[in-house]
Each structure stands twice: as structure tokens, then as C-alpha cells.
Amino acid sequence: MKSTIEELGPTRVRMAIEVPWGDLDHAFAEVYKELRNQVRIPGFRPGKVPNRVIDTRIGRPVVLEQVVQHAVPEVYSEVVRENQVRVLGQPDIEVTRLDDNDTLAFTAEVDVAPKVELPPLDGLAVTVDDVEVTDEEIDQQISVMRERFGMLTAVERAAQDGDFVSIDLEATLDGEVLEDGSTTGMSYEVGSGNLMQGLDDAVRGLSADESATFQTALLQGPNAGESADVTVTVRSVKTKELPELDDEFASTASEFDTLEELRDDVRTRLARTKVLQQGAQARDKLVEHLIETVEVPIPEKLVEREIEWRNQAMQNELQQAGMDWDAFLQMSGVESREAYEAEQRTNIEEAVRTQFILDAIADAREVTVDNDDLSAQVMAQAQRNRMSPEQYAQQLQQGGNIAEFVADVRRTKTLAQLLEQTTITDASGNVVDLEALRPRTVPAPAAGAADDAGTPDDDATGEPDLGDAEPEDATEDGLGGDAADQSPEVAGPTVGPTTDDDGDAAVDPAVDTAAPDADAADGTAAR
Known part of the structure; x- marks a missing residue:
């Protein structure tokens, strides 16, 4: 087998490969074996049809085509291995010569890994952000903890940002209620903006058992992109009461007895996180x-x-x-x-x-x-x-x-x-x-x-x-x-x-x- 490799560019090569007919014996054997089990010819038992009869009945060109399909992948892989070509993806193959009882020749164009010229890698240096934990960041973390331990209390007034409302929703398109377009008893934080566009504006100012209708674009389903009419009904309005920020809160929300100890722990945890971020940044x-x-x-x-x-x-x-x-x-x-x-x-x-x-x-x-x-x-x-x-x-x-x-x-x-x-x-x-x-x-x-x-x-x-x-x-x-x-x-x-x-x-x-x-x-x- 002969092969040459031509560089077409820094990331692509063309392999020209010639295969002597004798190197195709294995491929021929496999093809004839498969065809014997497929064809039925009168006078011959299944699997016992001679090669020459298969050539005559099926046609030599068909046999050669299947031999090519068997041989090319194996030969190509062998050339890649022997020449240690770092190929990327699948090649473009073209059979350039197929002379019966003589030679099979084909070309394979394929992307390859480029040759990378590395500069000296000693003396590398990078600069990352300082690890600095501010009081504002600690306050923010503790605020999140307070939110978790907040208590919801019903109020007799209109909903406003920060309130939690229980709502019913019904979405219609051209007067028809959409499939899966209604729900009841959903809890929602007014002003969070995390459900659908237009909902916050509709809910603000509504008291219990009041409704409003607004339009919003559908993001999912078969009607995605269309504008639907959504009716929201407020069933209850509740406000969140946060616990006092004192030692009692610290002992309830953590394993620490005092608020100072809790703040120190939060500072330590934030610092650790920022050190980790330094590593990722580096x-x-x-x-x-x-x-x-x-x-x-x-x-x-x-x-x-x-x-x-x-x-x-x-x-x-x-x-x-x-x-x-x-x-x-x-x-x-x-x-x-x-x-x-x-x-x-x-x-x-x-x-x-x-x-x-x-x-x-x-x-x-x-x-x-x-x-x-x-x-x-x-x-x-x-x-x-x-x-x-x-x-x-x-x-x-x-x-x-x-x-x-x-x-x-x-x-x-x-x-x-x-x-x-x-x-x-x-x-x-x-x-x-x-x-x-x-x-x-x-x-x-x-x-x-x-x-x-x-x-x-x-x-x-x-x-x-x-x-x-x-x-x-x-x-x-x-x-x-x-x-x-x-x-x-x-x-x-x-x-x-x-x-x-x-x-x-x-x-x-x-x-x-x-x-x-x-x-x-x-x-x-x-x-």
C-alpha cells in the first residue's frame, strides 16, 4: 500500500492512497460472505453460491462497490495510525481509480489539529482581585437569612411591592381559555417580576377578591409569541414581618449564640468564596x-x-x-x-x-x-x-x-x-x-x-x-x-x-x- 500526505493548509491535509488488489482479499471475503447469505439462486444451497456466480447474477460492479465500502474505512484508519495524523472529524473521500484485479486508489481530505508553536512559558504572571469582604456584603447575606425566617401576616389593604399575594390566573386567546392556561391559589411576591410580563403592574393596587386583565406574550406552547389576555384575581394579601436583628435571631437561624458571632462566620464564609473566585479568575x-x-x-x-x-x-x-x-x-x-x-x-x-x-x-x-x-x-x-x-x-x-x-x-x-x-x-x-x-x-x-x-x-x-x-x-x-x-x-x-x-x-x-x-x-x- 502506498500513501502520501499533502498539506492543503495549516489545518487540512489530503491523503492519496493506493491499495494493491491483493490487499483487498479480506474485503472481498467479507463481501462475498454477506452476499451468499442474502441471495437465493436455484441449484445452490444458501451460503454455498460460488463467487463467480455471484459476480454474474449480481454484477461485478455491485460487488466492487461493496468491496470499496468495506476496504476504504479500514485502509484510511491504518494510514492515519501509521502516520500519527491527528484528524478532526470525518474525511471527504473520493475514489480516483478502481481497476479490477489491479488497484484501488482514493483520496481523503480531512481537517487536522494545527501545529502550535509555543512561546516560552516560564515567568508567567497574572493579577487577580483582592479578597475584601465589606460590611454591606455581610448585611446582604444576613438579610437573606432574615427573609427565610420572616412570617407572613394577612393585611386589609391593596397589594404593593414586597407583599405576598395568593392569586388565580386565567389566560385566553381569542376568547378561548388556553390549555393549561389557568391556575388557582398561586403564591406570588409583588414586584419580583419572575412570573410573566405585566403581572406586577396588574396586581399592584388590587385588594382581596379584586381582579384585573392584562396582555402578555406567550413564551411557550404552540401559541408562543402570540399575545394572550390574562385575568388575575387576588384572593389574599400578606406582608412579610422580619425577625429583629439580635442575638435571639442569631441563635434561631444558626448555631451561634450572638449576632456578632454570626457576622464573623458570614465574613469567613464570604472570604472563602472570594478566595475560590481568585483561583477561578487566575x-x-x-x-x-x-x-x-x-x-x-x-x-x-x-x-x-x-x-x-x-x-x-x-x-x-x-x-x-x-x-x-x-x-x-x-x-x-x-x-x-x-x-x-x-x-x-x-x-x-x-x-x-x-x-x-x-x-x-x-x-x-x-x-x-x-x-x-x-x-x-x-x-x-x-x-x-x-x-x-x-x-x-x-x-x-x-x-x-x-x-x-x-x-x-x-x-x-x-x-x-x-x-x-x-x-x-x-x-x-x-x-x-x-x-x-x-x-x-x-x-x-x-x-x-x-x-x-x-x-x-x-x-x-x-x-x-x-x-x-x-x-x-x-x-x-x-x-x-x-x-x-x-x-x-x-x-x-x-x-x-x-x-x-x-x-x-x-x-x-x-x-x-x-x-x-x-x-x-x-x-x-x-x-
Whole structure:
């Protein structure tokens, strides 16, 4: 087999591959075996039809077409593996020569990971905000606590902002009550603005057993975007009485005996939160610095494919919610579909650049991923998604996302190592110690657990099982995944392209994600 690889650009190559006829024996055997089980020819038992008879009855061109469909994916994957091509997505295949009993030749154009030239990465420094907790912030937190312990008391007056009203609602369109368009006894805080547009204006000034009608745009359902008439009837008006801010309140609302102790605790908690935010800010600023200083060509088809995938996913979600794009954009406060997609494109491009840069750094520093890394990340992601580690690992396996997950863990580890070597100071010039930001809720697995993973005893310990995933996958496959996963689907002699298919500082702000936009970064380049 002969193959050449031509660079068409920084992110695209063309492979020209010639396959001697003898190398197609396996493909021919598979094709004839399948056809024997499909055709029924008088005089021959099922599965016993000779090859020459199949050629005659079905036609040699049909046989050759199916041989091409069997052979091209295998040959393409072999060339990718042998040449260590980091392919992105599926190739465009064109059969250029098919001489019976001689040669099969085809070309494969495919996007590839760009070659990234890294600048010196020593002496990196970022500046983050100071950790400063103000009295106003403490007052705000305690105010929230007071709200939780407030008591509702009925009043004989018209409703005003801050009151809690019990209301009945009925929505009609062209005089007909909408399906699921009525409700009774709903509790609502006047002035909160969190139910529907126009409701607050309608309710203000109403006393018990008084009604008002207003118009509002429907955001969901088959009539989304249309204006409906909504009648609101106030059944009761209540005001919230807050407890006195004293030691008695502190002992009721917390484990502390005095208000001063409670305020000190709130200050400590706020400071901890801001330290965590410092870690996340340092991470994001480091990523921003890398994006600004490292030139990374972006495969346009990769970006377009990701935009298409996300738009389709959003379309499915909107349909399930009974909404259309206009209602979604209005609810999101986005001016237009064009503005939405422009912001989406920017986020995707930044996420892809981040992935390429971190992969290049990981390659240069020979970063590897071990079982402890995988287990810790599985546990962290499972905790974030409120499921068991075993459930999360199973979800990865069923979705065929293990290679992407391993690659992303490698990027996360690379960013964490780079962050450890970065000088981080706050706005006042104080050095920030990232050791205070290490996760405490995700323990490392016990010694020896990884070696025995998969046995019934170890399954009982909660060690997640990633099946046949190997840590080395991250260093070998990077963005492209296993070459076998990149096999094209062949549809006749000429092959067209096919398409295959979320940082939370509270977990680990130092190493939580490989990009500021977690949603955009997760598996974008591997899709």
C-alpha cells in the first residue's frame, strides 16, 4: 500500500492512497460472505453460491462497490495510525481509480489539529482581585437569612411591592381559555417580576377578591409569541414581618449564640468564596493570556460543525419546552438570532484554541494521565451532576465519550500544572497561594484500588469503571481520538463527508476546567 500526505493548509491535509488488489482479499471475503447469505439462486444451497456466480447474477460492479465500502474505512484508519495524523472529524473521500484485479486508489481530505508553536512559558504572571469582604456584603447575606425566617401576616389593604399575594390566573386567546392556561391559589411576591410580563403592574393596587386583565406574550406552547389576555384575581394579601436583628435571631437561624458571632462566620464564609473566585479568575486570566500570545489556526469546518450541532441541540430543547427561537431570544435578552450565533461562534473558537494550546503544552511536557487522575475527575463530575461515580462512568461509556473525557482530563491536568508555576498576585501585590484551593470533597482513591479495579470487591468501594479506557489514550490521540473512531462511511465509489457525534470554583477553581467557557470546551474539537 502506498500513501502520501499533502498539506492543503495549516489545518487540512489530503491523503492519496493506493491499495494493491491483493490487499483487498479480506474485503472481498467479507463481501462475498454477506452476499451468499442474502441471495437465493436455484441449484445452490444458501451460503454455498460460488463467487463467480455471484459476480454474474449480481454484477461485478455491485460487488466492487461493496468491496470499496468495506476496504476504504479500514485502509484510511491504518494510514492515519501509521502516520500519527491527528484528524478532526470525518474525511471527504473520493475514489480516483478502481481497476479490477489491479488497484484501488482514493483520496481523503480531512481537517487536522494545527501545529502550535509555543512561546516560552516560564515567568508567567497574572493579577487577580483582592479578597475584601465589606460590611454591606455581610448585611446582604444576613438579610437573606432574615427573609427565610420572616412570617407572613394577612393585611386589609391593596397589594404593593414586597407583599405576598395568593392569586388565580386565567389566560385566553381569542376568547378561548388556553390549555393549561389557568391556575388557582398561586403564591406570588409583588414586584419580583419572575412570573410573566405585566403581572406586577396588574396586581399592584388590587385588594382581596379584586381582579384585573392584562396582555402578555406567550413564551411557550404552540401559541408562543402570540399575545394572550390574562385575568388575575387576588384572593389574599400578606406582608412579610422580619425577625429583629439580635442575638435571639442569631441563635434561631444558626448555631451561634450572638449576632456578632454570626457576622464573623458570614465574613469567613464570604472570604472563602472570594478566595475560590481568585483561583477561578487566575485560571481564566491564564487561559486568556495563552489565547492572546499563541497563534492557533482554527479549522473552519470544525467550528461550523460545532455550531450546527449546538443549534440542533438547542432546537430540540426548545421543542421539548414548547418554545421557538424568538421566545428564547426574548427571554434571554439577546437582540437577534445573528447576535446569538456570533457570540456562540466566538465562544467556540476560543474553546477550540484553548484545547489546541493545552494539547500542545501537554505534548511538549509529556503530560500523562493515570488512573488516579481519571477517578478523581469522574468523582468530581459525578458530584457536580448529582449522580454516583458509577453512573457517570456508565454514561461516558454509553455515549462513546471516554476518549474525549481522557483527553479533557489531560488538558485539565496540564492547565493545573501550568497554573502552579504561574506567579499569582492580588491587586494589592500579595502572592496568592493556590494550595488553599485544592479540592477537599474529592478524595484520591485508596492505594491499590486502581490496580484491582473491575473486581467485585473493588466495585463495592465506589471505584468508577471506565471499561477498556487507557490513560495513554490522551497522549496518543489528543483531539482526534482513536483513528478507528475516525473511519469514514462509504456510500458508493465517491464518498461524501459524514458527521459524528460544560468551571465551577466550588470543586477546584485551580484545575476545574480547560477553558473559561466550560460548555464550549467540553469535547468541541473531538466532535
